[in-house]
Amino acid sequence: MKTTLISAKIIPEFHRQIGSELEAFLQYLAIAAYFEKAALPRLAAHFARQAEEERGHAMRFLQLLIDNDADVVIPAIPAPEGQFRDAEHAVTLSLERELRVTEEIHSLLRLARQENDFTSETFLHWFVKEQLEEVSTADQLLKMIQRAGSQRLLLVEEFLARSGPMRLGKPAEEEGG
Template identity: 50%
Template sequence: MSLISKKIADAINQQIGMEFGASLQYDAIAAYFDTEALPNLAKHFYQQANEERMHAHKFMKFVIDAGAIVEIPTIKAPQSRFKWAGAAVKLAYDNEIVVTNSINSIAVLASKEANFTTLNFLQWFIEEQVEEVSSADQLLKIVERAGEGGVLFVDDYLARAKGGEGKK
């Protein structure tokens, strides 16, 4: 017996793919910044990639614990080339909005089915997405304010804000 419907399991499986896709996209953005010799921006996005993988694993564990089957969908290749740093950060911000909307859609579905187990589980993600969107929005504003020629200042800002330069 499953604690979640097939419809909810399918939606969460799609979310698992979205989280893994976000992780790959953040790894590609991190590699872009590494290539551009911006170690703190690279470190930030490598950390984001790890966080997204952790989110995918949380969703997987929930599906398994709920008695359903994990079916990871095909994940599209991430974008690896960017015109400038702002385009990479904008992609990250846009991705966080898409992920947030997807999680909210699962919550709506769970609510319609009166599946409080799923609603309770999703609460952590709903709160997490507020932080993720806010953080991505702040970084995007800083990068856009700095402009194409000011990306080194942004990298330096991250070093100070996050406690120093470092590699992955």
């Protein structure tokens, strides 16, 4: 007998979200590789950390399904975009991705509320806060790259080096979960 505390209607949506988070993971790996190849190690490290964070998001959804004795389905993941015109293109892609994921999380939250699924709603609140941080970070990084221009990306590297591993505007050690 299944002992799930989450709505049967939200389970397939959580499967899709696992796929979306894994798709973001792969995209950020591709962006990290682009910056590594361009000899911009701080930007590469930033996107490698972002990739791991997205993988962690997928694992949170996976664990919620397991904890609720729900079926787990991991969908096929499309290949990430791997060719970028320049740094601005790569970072714009990351911002667009974060905006898309934010809308997906909001849609999941709306469904949880419609279903009176308090377990899923509570679970999703963490993601709402997380997405605000993710969008803000991607937006700040894009603005920095646009101001610096492609010939002055070393200034962005210098900023990231001085700031240490971080989510822009917030040192990594202050990040929660």
